Amino acid sequence: MGQYDQTEEEVSIIKYEDFNEEYILNGEGIDQIAAKVEEFLYSLEMERANVLGIRLSLEEALLRWYDHFRKKGEEPQVEFFAGKRFFRPVIEISLKGESIDPLDPDDPDTDTGDWVGTVMENIGLSPRYAYSKGVNTISIRLNPPRRNPGMGLVMGIVLGLVIGLLGKAILTDAMLEGITTYFFDPVQSVFFRLLQATAGPVIFFTVLTAICGIGSAAMMNKSGKRLIVRFLFFSTLMTVIFAVLGAIIMRAEYISSPILRTGFSVFESLLEFIPKDIVSPFLNTDSPQLIMLAIIIGNALLVLGTQGSRLVKIANQANSVGLLIANWISRIIPLFVALLLAMRILDGTFTRFIGIWIPLVLFHVFIVAALFIAMFLAAKRYGTTVGNLWAKIKPSFMIAFRNASVDSAFGQNRLCCEKRLGINGKLADFGLPLGLVIYMPASTVSLMASTLFAVKCYNLTITSLWLILAMILVVALQAASPPVSGVDTLAYAAIFSRLSIPSEALIMAIICDIIFLFISSAVNQAMLQLELIREADRLNMLDKDILRKPL
Amino acid sequence: MVVTKNLEDKLLNVKVEGRLDTATAPELEAELAEVLDKADELVFDLEGLEYMSSAGLRILLATQKKMGLKGGMKVTNVNDVIMEIFEITGFSDILTIE
Numbered sequence: 001m002g003q004y005d006q007t008e009e010e011v012s013i014i015k016y017e018d019f020n021e022e023y024i025l026n027g028e029g030i031d032q033i034a035a036k037v038e039e040f041l042y043s044l045e046m047e048r049a050n051v052l053g054i055r056l057s058l059e060e061a062l063l064r065w066y067d068h069f070r071k072k073g074e075e076p077q078v079e080f081f082a083g084k085r086f087f088r089p090v091i092e093i094s095l096k097g098e099s100i101d102p103l104d105p106d107d108p109d110t111d112t113g114d115w116v117g118t119v120m121e122n123i124g125l126s127p128r129y130a131y132s133k134g135v136n137t138i139s140i141r142l143n144p145p146r147r148n149p150g151m152g153l154v155m156g157i158v159l160g161l162v163i164g165l166l167g168k169a170i171l172t173d174a175m176l177e178g179i180t181t182y183f184f185d186p187v188q189s190v191f192f193r194l195l196q197a198t199a200g201p202v203i204f205f206t207v208l209t210a211i212c213g214i215g216s217a218a219m220m221n222k223s224g225k226r227l228i229v230r231f232l233f234f235s236t237l238m239t240v241i242f243a244v245l246g247a248i249i250m251r252a253e254y255i256s257s258p259i260l261r262t263g264f265s266v267f268e269s270l271l272e273f274i275p276k277d278i279v280s281p282f283l284n285t286d287s288p289q290l291i292m293l294a295i296i297i298g299n300a301l302l303v304l305g306t307q308g309s310r311l312v313k314i315a316n317q318a319n320s321v322g323l324l325i326a327n328w329i330s331r332i333i334p335l336f337v338a339l340l341l342a343m344r345i346l347d348g349t350f351t352r353f354i355g356i357w358i359p360l361v362l363f364h365v366f367i368v369a370a371l372f373i374a375m376f377l378a379a380k381r382y383g384t385t386v387g388n389l390w391a392k393i394k395p396s397f398m399i400a401f402r403n404a405s406v407d408s409a410f411g412q413n414r415l416c417c418e419k420r421l422g423i424n425g426k427l428a429d430f431g432l433p434l435g436l437v438i439y440m441p442a443s444t445v446s447l448m449a450s451t452l453f454a455v456k457c458y459n460l461t462i463t464s465l466w467l468i469l470a471m472i473l474v475v476a477l478q479a480a481s482p483p484v485s486g487v488d489t490l491a492y493a494a495i496f497s498r499l500s501i502p503s504e505a506l507i508m509a510i511i512c513d514i515i516f517l518f519i520s521s522a523v524n525q526a527m528l529q530l531e532l533i534r535e536a537d538r539l540n541m542l543d544k545d546i547l548r549k550p551l
Numbered sequence: 552m553v554v555t556k557n558l559e560d561k562l563l564n565v566k567v568e569g570r571l572d573t574a575t576a577p578e579l580e581a582e583l584a585e586v587l588d589k590a591d592e593l594v595f596d597l598e599g600l601e602y603m604s605s606a607g608l609r610i611l612l613a614t615q616k617k618m619g620l621k622g623g624m625k626v627t628n629v630n631d632v633i634m635e636i637f638e639i640t641g642f643s644d645i646l647t648i649e
Contacts, residue, residue, distance in 0.1 A: 027572075027573040027574040027576070027577065028573075028574050030604075030606075031572045031573045031574050031604065034572070034573070034604060048635070049635060049639055052632075052635060052636055052639055053639045053640075056604070056605050056608070056636065056639070057605075059573065059604050059605035059606070060605040060608075063573065063605055115641050115642070425631045426631070429631055429634070429635070
């Protein structure tokens with residue numbers, strides 16, 4: 001039984017444990033292994049779709065072995081291992097006997113096609129087959145479970161404070177200068193260069209694959225098109241309101257200019273989004289030009305349809321590589337936070353960031369207020385109460401909040417949509433994955449909050465043009481960026497570079513971003529659920545009795 | 552697993568309930584083997600199906616190929632989990648699902 005076959009009360013985090021067992025290679029044995037595979041994968045908090053894909057792929061591989069040995073009248077033993085090797089989760093299945101590669105797509109003994117290869121590719125995994133000393137082994141190395149980002153941040157801040165304060169107390173000026181020149185500056189420079197080098201391709205391929213994905217969703221489904229428009233509209237609206245409020249409350253230095261001149265300046269800036277060639281946007285990490293290039297190429301690929309399918313596949317694979325690199329970068333962020341924090345303490349510029357509590361408080365108040373307003377309007381529209389709505393979304397909200405991740409709450413989210421909010425399962429199956437990638441209004445606002453605070457810290461002057469450009473960049477980058485660790489850091493690098501904000505401000509942006517991640521994950525998810533209620537009602541796919549029924 | 556068959560005027564309706572896993576798949580295969588030759592069209596009703604394994608997918612694919620030479624095959628009343636399996640594996644493009 002999978003996680004989603006359980007009742008609501010039973011859906012809980014399955015505790016991680018290792019498996020190392022032997023089974024007979026027959027129908028029953030294959031089912032037992034499949035059950036263990038599912039249990040192991042759910043304990044890693046893996047998404048249901050990926051769990052199903054891996055389970056089915058391993059079943060197919062085992063079936064191919066079974067078919068081969070059954071013809072010879074044999075029922076060999078199979079050893080199943082699921083656990084960690086060198087800190088990474090691994091599934092290994094071993095079988096003694098002659099060499100048979102069950103993953104071979106050209107195996108003449110099977111006519112089930114190569115759907116296994118496609119499924120694993122889509123999950124981003126590469127199962128391996130090996131034959132050594134008379135033993136066939138299939139192995140799959142999985143990504144480690146997502147770490148709570150708060151822990152890494154706290155460790156980075158503590159380490160940075162310790163190094164910075166100790167250094168300030170112990171080191172002489174000459175020593176400080178030496179360490180800064182020969183260690184801190186080069187390491188900082190390497191990190192910034194890494195961000196700059198990665199940001200361009202990641203932004204390009206993320207937007208490109210998003211366009212291709214959105215296009216196919218929209219073409220298939222009018223509801224998809226409507227949802228996407230609403231998602232982008234509300235993200236933009238919230239960002240605009242926050243940008244204005246934030247600029248006022250944080251007392252950013254603002255120079256106004258006549259509306260007509262601003263209008264022309266905006267028009268001129270938008271024209272600059274068109275690149276003069278396809279190489280310079282990458283060389284200069286010009287994010288607006290990269291976005292524009294991706295939009296143009298993405299739409300061209302949509303028009304080409306099947307003729308462009310190979311390029312779309314390559315783009316998806318390049319995107320997977322980019323996101324993996326972004327993920328690697330996210331793992332060294334705590335070190336980066338420690339380093340930059342120490343540097344700011346040692347050079348005395350840390351005091352710039354004393355006011356960091358302002359964007360933190362402002363953001364949280366704004367986002368919670370926005371959610372409350374959205375819930376109030378939904379409650380009024382559908383004849384229920386805010387309290388009832390909150391009680392229904394609270395379990396999935398709290399999972400996303402605790403883990404700072406919408407992925408971790410997907411199961412509860414899906415259950416909540418259908419069983420508590422009355423959203424038809426088919427709409428939830430379509431709208432949830434689409435919305436969780438595109439509709440991140442709280443994350444968009446968080447990008448804006450950090451950007452405005454960076455401006456304030458470095459006493460930069462903003463104009464209407466700057467504000468409009470900032471809003472466009474923030475909305476576009478956030479809409480196209482999947483909720484993957486490290487991608488936000490790259491987005492900040494791209495935005496700050498384009499808006500002439502010093503790279504040193506990245507430390508503050510990263511700290512704010514990680515703190516914002518908890519509430520923004522939860523609010524993004526809740527806002528999406530409210531949008532899906534509306535869309536379900538529009539399509540007569542909303543069971544209002546379930547929605548109104550108190551828990 | 553419970554398999555209910557109904558053959559009427561060369562139209563075969565097969566309702567599958569419960570778990571279609573590797574252990575129970577041969578049972579479905581045997582049930583289909585008894586009647587498939589007598590039918591020109593086949594409709595699978597999967598409303599009560601809770602679980603599908605790769606073995607189940609193989610049966611659907613093999614049956615689709617056989618019935619494709621005759622009147623065709625449809626799969627109906629697919630629930631969300633089974634539909635997700637079809638989508639993940641690409642079977643949603645191969646099977647006729649209503």
